[in-house]
Amino acid sequence: MLSLEGVTVAFGRQVAVDGVDLDLDDGHVLAVLGPSGSGKSSLLRAVAGLEPLRSGTVRWDGADLAGTPTHKRGFALMFQDGQLFDHLTVARNVGYPLRLRGAGRTAVRRRVADLLDLVGLGGYGDRLPRTLSGGERQRVALARSLAAEPRLLLLDEPLSALDAELRVRLAADLRRILRESATTALLVTHDQEEAFAVADRLAVMREGAVVQQGTTAEVWAHPADPATALFLGYARVLTGDAAAAVLAAAGRPAAPAVAVRRSALAARRASTSPGTAEGEPGGLAASVVAVRATPDEVRLVVDVEGVGEVDAVGAPGWLPAPGDAVTLRVDAARLAVLP
Amino acid sequence: MTGRPAMRRVLGLLALAAVPTAVLAVFFLLPVSGMLQRGLWPEGSLDLGVLDVLGEERTRKVIWFTLWTSAVSTVVSVVMGLPAAYVLHRLRIPLRGVVRAALLVPFVLPTVVVGIAIRQLVGESGPLGSLGLDGTPVAILMGLVFFNVAVVIRTVGAAWEALDRRPAEAAAALGASPGQVLRTVTLPALRPAIVSSAVVVFLFCATGFGVVLMLGGTRYSSVETEIYLLTTGAITGSVEYQAAAALSLLQIAAVVALLAVAARLRAVPDPTVRRTRATAARPTRRDLPALLATGLVLLAIATPIATLVTGSLRRDGRWTLEFYRALQGTGEDAGGGGIGGGLLRVPITDALGNSLRIAVDATWMSLLLGVLVSVVVTRRAHSRAEASVRGVFDGLFMLPLGVSAVTLGFGFLITLDDPPLDLRSSPLLVPIAQALVALPLVVRVLVPVLHGIDDRQRQAAASLGAGPVRSLLTVEVPVLWRPLLAAAGFAFAVSLGEFGATSFVVRAQAPTLPVVIYRLIGSPGELNYGTAMAASVVLATTTALVILVVERLRVPGVGVL
Numbered sequence: 001m002l003s004l005e006g007v008t009v010a011f012g013r014q015v016a017v018d019g020v021d022l023d024l025d026d027g028h029v030l031a032v033l034g035p036s037g038s039g040k041s042s043l044l045r046a047v048a049g050l051e052p053l054r055s056g057t058v059r060w061d062g063a064d065l066a067g068t069p070t071h072k073r074g075f076a077l078m079f080q081d082g083q084l085f086d087h088l089t090v091a092r093n094v095g096y097p098l099r100l101r102g103a104g105r106t107a108v109r110r111r112v113a114d115l116l117d118l119v120g121l122g123g124y125g126d127r128l129p130r131t132l133s134g135g136e137r138q139r140v141a142l143a144r145s146l147a148a149e150p151r152l153l154l155l156d157e158p159l160s161a162l163d164a165e166l167r168v169r170l171a172a173d174l175r176r177i178l179r180e181s182a183t184t185a186l187l188v189t190h191d192q193e194e195a196f197a198v199a200d201r202l203a204v205m206r207e208g209a210v211v212q213q214g215t216t217a218e219v220w221a222h223p224a225d226p227a228t229a230l231f232l233g234y235a236r237v238l239t240g241d242a243a244a245a246v247l248a249a250a251g252r253p254a255a256p257a258v259a260v261r262r263s264a265l266a267a268r269r270a271s272t273s274p275g276t277a278e279g280e281p282g283g284l285a286a287s288v289v290a291v292r293a294t295p296d297e298v299r300l301v302v303d304v305e306g307v308g309e310v311d312a313v314g315a316p317g318w319l320p321a322p323g324d325a326v327t328l329r330v331d332a333a334r335l336a337v338l339p
Numbered sequence: 340m341t342g343r344p345a346m347r348r349v350l351g352l353l354a355l356a357a358v359p360t361a362v363l364a365v366f367f368l369l370p371v372s373g374m375l376q377r378g379l380w381p382e383g384s385l386d387l388g389v390l391d392v393l394g395e396e397r398t399r400k401v402i403w404f405t406l407w408t409s410a411v412s413t414v415v416s417v418v419m420g421l422p423a424a425y426v427l428h429r430l431r432i433p434l435r436g437v438v439r440a441a442l443l444v445p446f447v448l449p450t451v452v453v454g455i456a457i458r459q460l461v462g463e464s465g466p467l468g469s470l471g472l473d474g475t476p477v478a479i480l481m482g483l484v485f486f487n488v489a490v491v492i493r494t495v496g497a498a499w500e501a502l503d504r505r506p507a508e509a510a511a512a513l514g515a516s517p518g519q520v521l522r523t524v525t526l527p528a529l530r531p532a533i534v535s536s537a538v539v540v541f542l543f544c545a546t547g548f549g550v551v552l553m554l555g556g557t558r559y560s561s562v563e564t565e566i567y568l569l570t571t572g573a574i575t576g577s578v579e580y581q582a583a584a585a586l587s588l589l590q591i592a593a594v595v596a597l598l599a600v601a602a603r604l605r606a607v608p609d610p611t612v613r614r615t616r617a618t619a620a621r622p623t624r625r626d627l628p629a630l631l632a633t634g635l636v637l638l639a640i641a642t643p644i645a646t647l648v649t650g651s652l653r654r655d656g657r658w659t660l661e662f663y664r665a666l667q668g669t670g671e672d673a674g675g676g677g678i679g680g681g682l683l684r685v686p687i688t689d690a691l692g693n694s695l696r697i698a699v700d701a702t703w704m705s706l707l708l709g710v711l712v713s714v715v716v717t718r719r720a721h722s723r724a725e726a727s728v729r730g731v732f733d734g735l736f737m738l739p740l741g742v743s744a745v746t747l748g749f750g751f752l753i754t755l756d757d758p759p760l761d762l763r764s765s766p767l768l769v770p771i772a773q774a775l776v777a778l779p780l781v782v783r784v785l786v787p788v789l790h791g792i793d794d795r796q797r798q799a800a801a802s803l804g805a806g807p808v809r810s811l812l813t814v815e816v817p818v819l820w821r822p823l824l825a826a827a828g829f830a831f832a833v834s835l836g837e838f839g840a841t842s843f844v845v846r847a848q849a850p851t852l853p854v855v856i857y858r859l860i861g862s863p864g865e866l867n868y869g870t871a872m873a874a875s876v877v878l879a880t881t882t883a884l885v886i887l888v889v890e891r892l893r894v895p896g897v898g899v900l
Binding site: 048050070074075085087097100101144145147154 | 505506508509510511512513514515516517519520523524527528
């Protein structure tokens with residue numbers, strides 16, 4: 001079990017990580033989510049023993065790791081760009097930690113083959129890293145990290161160097177592989193989708209400090225503050241009367257602030273017969289300000305009376321023009337009431 | 340449609356290449372082919388007596404001596420250089436910049452100065468006198484290593500500094516200990532730099548002239564000094580042109596082969612090294628052995644220089660400036676009287692003046708040639724004709740790299756003293772020879788910089804309406820002026836210390852300082868020896884000042900010579 005207590009990392013006068021407390025139980029995957037410059041990578045490097053602590057402790061199963069150098073911590077670190085050794089073949093890269101421990105030739109070969117199969121790269125052993133695509137390189141890096149049989153796997157934005165489609169596929173694979181190998185992992189990322197896809201616990205970091213932590217579902221449903229909500233992918237945070245109006249339309253009790261996902265507001269053509277729009281439960285009357293069509297949906301910015309401009313979505317194939325009147329239905333599950 | 344501009348480009352290329360080609364033809368190809376002729380066609384017909392020379396006992400000994408001293412010096416230089424490269428380029432230590440700048444000095448120090456410094460160090464009265472190393476090959480090895488350790492430190496250090504530290508961190512995170520990281524990640528990544536520096540060092544050692552001549556005399560002779568000794572008749576009493584030509588040929592062949600092998604060796608590893616600039620780390624306890632080794636290396640480099648300086652200031656156990664005052668004289672004649680005419684025809688201070696004047700001439704010559712050559716070599720080819728023309732020049736201008744200074748000087752000696760090219764009495768001959776010796780260095784500084792200029796920058800300038808001159812001023816000049824100054828500094832320093840080629844072509848009435856130092860050393864008398872030391876200190880100081888100015892310019896390419 002990993003526990004961080006008051007971990008502080010500083011470069012000269014600049015404090016990158018400021019008194020972070022975190023706990024990670026065996027077998028869990030914790031994602032530290034934060035924008036770039038939030039100190040999350042420094043935190044990860046501090047856990048790996050690559051960055052000295054200004055203060056605080058990093059413990060594993062209660063033992064302070066302050067005097068333990070990186071290579072004796074048993075924490076494998078997987079870099080954003082994999083950091084494969086370009087002068088070694090894929091098989092020799094994956095077998096690297098095994099050879100360090102003096103494993104026999106046949107044992108290494110068998111284990112490497114197993115690991116390459118696990119990451120879906122069976123038969124790639126003789127290739128050189130330069131000949132692989134970005135996704136393949138990350139898979140090799142993952143296999144190499146797993147070969148070290150780490151007590152804790154540290155992942156530094158493992159998927160963010162990849163293109164969007166590959167990222168989604170590899171995130172699912174990563175989750176499966178971590179589950180199957182029952183690996184305890186600490187992942188840092190700025191991509192909330194990556195965090196949700198891979199981790200079961202989430203810590204949100206901003207300006208060197210952890211502002212919220214919990215299970216992914218908890219954090220997602222209850223962002224701690226407006227900035228966190230926006231970072232987690234909520235489109236807007238509404239306050240005061242606007243919040244009250246939207247919550248009322250959703251049938252929820254009033255609150256001072258509410259975070260709204262884009263998909264929380266579903267727009268459709270306003271009914272032409274007068275009187276029905278107002279009478280419809282949960283309906284908000286609005287007029288279209290801007291329209292953008294995507295393959296899956298129509299993204300709108302609409303002006304709601306008493307609320308102001310908000311984002312909304314419409315069914316694909318329906319293309320309203322700016323100025324058109326629309327009716328919004330509010331999905332209560334896609335709102336988050338902020339404290 | 341494209342015919343005429345393409346033609347114009349080829350013609351432009353030819354025009355640019357015309358001057359260096361002509362210079363190279365007269366002052367390089369002619370001397371070298373003249374020498375080939377002396378060796379292979381001595382009486383107007385093919386004579387393979389050359390092969391007999393190569394079979395002789397003394398020749399075999401000379402070749403063997405050259406090989407083993409070069410190999411040992413190279414290994415020692417690399418072993419000593421690696422820890423220092425790490426400490427000076429990866430650790431945050433006090434005076435780092437000063438030490439790194441100072442390390443450039445031994446590399447350009449005139450060979451005669453190093454020779455005399457080592458002699459003073461191991462001589463009877465020197466700090467290492469009790470070891471009895473004077474007149475042994477060990478003294479020669481010390482001189483060669485003294486020169487070349489700095490080459491290893493700078494070449495490998497530059498690569499080490501630019502090495503991404505994350506692969507090493509990845510290895511550590513996979514459980515590799517610092518030793519394992521060094522062996523499995525860092526050294527493989529540094530291999531190209533280590534191999535290049537080792538090849539360069541081997542080349543410098545194998546063609547090293549002044550040091551071997553001054554410390555080995557006629558007893559221990561390398562191919563390079565043997566050529567000199569043969570042509571001056573120091574071995575058999577008569578001038579042995581054929582034997583000298585044979586050795587020159589052998590040397591050209593060996594050097595070209597070595598350069599080819601080096602190119603192959605360098606090409607093997609993945610050339611796309613990720614370049615970053617690592618921030619220097621605070622030294623930890625683990626760095627203690629490397630720090631100690633670096634201290635020893637610096638001590639080994641500083642001691643000969645310190646011994647030389649003190650030696651030049653002491654006579655009969657007293658501190659004195661006597662030897663420096665003697666620089667105004669002409670040296671002490673072997674007779675001991677020194678009445679009227681001394682050892683030399685001119686005062687030693689005149690020789691310093693000659694050296695400086697010649698160095699200025701050699702500098703502008705090598706810069707002019709170097710710029711033209713570098714521009715021609717780095718121009719991007721737009722057509723097949725242009726590419727093949729460029730390819731020919733590329734090979735042509737790299738030829739001087741493979742020919743040593745002594746071979747060049749020897750070639751000058753035998754080809755340029757007869758009509759129609761009787762240049763033996765021309766005062767320009769020495770600067771021309773020195774410019775050719777410095778040319779590869781100038782090209783090596785400029786070519787990477789010119790290569791680094793993205794052609795699209797020129798295209799962008801042109802598309803914004805800049806003509807060729809304007810585009811040159813906006814794109815090339817801002818990037819190039821510092822490297823140009825640095826190259827000028829190097830050429831100047833090399834010319835000041837040049838001894839191999841100069842010793843063949845210099846005129847007795849206008850000697851350069853290194854030639855005078857060699858004369859003084861070779862003549863008996865304490866005053867001559869002391870004066871040689873004083874002259875060496877003056878020469879070394881001048882060179883060091885020039886090179887420290889170069890270092891201040893901080894040209895990135897200069898590190899990797």
